Amino acid sequence: MGYCQGMSTLDQPRPRRVTINDVAREAGVSVATVSKVINERYGVSEATSEKVLAVIDQLGYQSSLIASSLRRKSTGVIGVLVAEFEPYSAELLKGISAALHGTGYELLAHAGRTGAHNHTGWERRSLSRLGHTLIDGAIVVTPSMIITDETTIPVVAIDPHTGPDGPMTVDADNVTGARLAVDHLVGLGHRRIGFLGGRPDLRSAGLREQGYREALDDAGLSVSDKLIRVGGYHPELAEAPAREMLSLPTGERPTAVFAANDISAIKVIEVAGSLGLRVPEDLSVVGFDNVPESRDATPPLTTVAQPLHEMGRAALGLLLELLEGKHTERHLRLPAELVERGSTAPPA
Amino acid sequence: MGYCQGMSTLDQPRPRRVTINDVAREAGVSVATVSKVINERYGVSEATSEKVLAVIDQLGYQSSLIASSLRRKSTGVIGVLVAEFEPYSAELLKGISAALHGTGYELLAHAGRTGAHNHTGWERRSLSRLGHTLIDGAIVVTPSMIITDETTIPVVAIDPHTGPDGPMTVDADNVTGARLAVDHLVGLGHRRIGFLGGRPDLRSAGLREQGYREALDDAGLSVSDKLIRVGGYHPELAEAPAREMLSLPTGERPTAVFAANDISAIKVIEVAGSLGLRVPEDLSVVGFDNVPESRDATPPLTTVAQPLHEMGRAALGLLLELLEGKHTERHLRLPAELVERGSTAPPA
DNA sequence: ACCATCTACGAAAACGTTATCGACAACGAT
């Protein structure tokens, strides 16, 4: 019996988009001309240009990114793929976002393995889904896998670079960073320095161990397997190895421990306390990452900081240059920095 | 003289997009049919559907979100506007991102006042720039201003709601949260409870003060202006008022302080220490927000937590319902929760 | 006057989809 006619008042009538056509008609020119004015193309007189701009202003016209993206073949959006929104990626995002200002690009953040969907390789799927269409390029943070360059769009990874066939990368100098930490301890006079490793599947963990070994070598100190333990990125995973190492008989027990990440380092401090060891008087501890918690630990943790902000900025820089066709460095390595706080002191 | 022909080998020839046309040709059907298959529209036989799907798979076809966005008038992207990527917004993003799984929507994060561009009202500009085209709807986090509904797209704010004319909102129950904190202190036996306010321009700060006053009233305790100080969201801004309050003569000095945010609360603990007051023996302290630092303070801070994850999820839920035309609640208020840690105890 | 050269502009063809609508065949019912 016919439709309910009153319904139409319910959906508030959002005003119809004002298109380039409206502007053209109002200004008495063709759409082509309007487009040229917008994009500051050559070939339009001063007079008409002003007139068109006036109309644009008056009508409040905004060009449709979607339509123009379709025509040119780029969207002006770069994607950032992170596993999760935690402080580490947040700081990177901050750097990227800051560097984005004024470039005309937008940032599309995509979190991968939220929830139970912890399938490795989510990066590849996300990239192929978004990359074909929505984004011009991507920055992927600590990928769970090697991104091969088979993707449609340029990619730069924030990750230690592996081989010549991998994607472009930006990372902090993990080896030198670790050496900074160990050199600091050596400089304080420590001779028995333990190492508590990080997540074994993370390449950065291996590099930090390498830095540890190199630093000891250079200092003429021997590397003892008894002082090296593998840990993880969770407090629980660090507890047992930390306790083992600190329970060695005096004389064998390290006077200082370098942990591959702050989470583990803080656990070391805790375990030390439970064993009656004072930090830093009886045991010095250095971490890596400079997570927010490290500042508030007791004592505040001496640690190695990655220049996350700059890394984000650099990654974006690389990506943009790639998008603009300039061929540049394929790998950028930024220096890590030692942050001296209260958890280190000369040995007793 | 002709062009340099060798150049073409330099730009690696990214394979031409495979379009819906290629699929149609290969499958021996029309593009319309392919489109119907993709979108699971009614009116295509089982046989052709399978054939088309096979071809799609074989060719690795991915439909262009840009083109389809142009045709339908929606992009399947929702934008999240945050002032900055800090733990607070990161947690919200996490919730939103988790809730996004399976909806087919993507998340476009946009950070507003990075760098020196701290103009209030950036939300409006960002919304009008993105909203017209790139995103279907937006969630804006603690806007610096009231978002009027004049925007082209649906918006829900994560913010205390103000009046009937504002946008849809989701927030934590600041008043009840504050009452939780004060009730806790009252329950412990405190009678002189101080309040250290937050950033005066934040509506949440006012609501927390209101909760403080209500709780005292209900407990039959008088509200004394001498025990109320205005602070801010920076440690420095909290120091002077905290020192004033704690320097009152014994008998007037509060035995407990409720601070409108953790930053200030931690400063209170610090100041207390410098005045020779032990926490929690001589002074109980409760904060608000449950920032990461609160867990690592000494002693660990008792505080009120906002259910950020759920708030993000709820905001997205509201937005999606709005996008799908269902009219729902315009304002959602989620309960805050008291997190009891070590900074509170009965008075001496 | 005449041609050559510019400049300013517009018509029209893309870009890759989706939605409408009409065509056509097959089929059952009269």
Add this chain to the structure above:
DNA sequence: ATCGTTGTCGATAACGTTTTCGTAGATGGT
């Protein structure tokens, strides 16, 4: 046979831009 009906399918017109290319008019040199 005739007439709906139903079930598949394809032409085609959008969606709002950008870009190419042709053309008309103005300019300048002989």
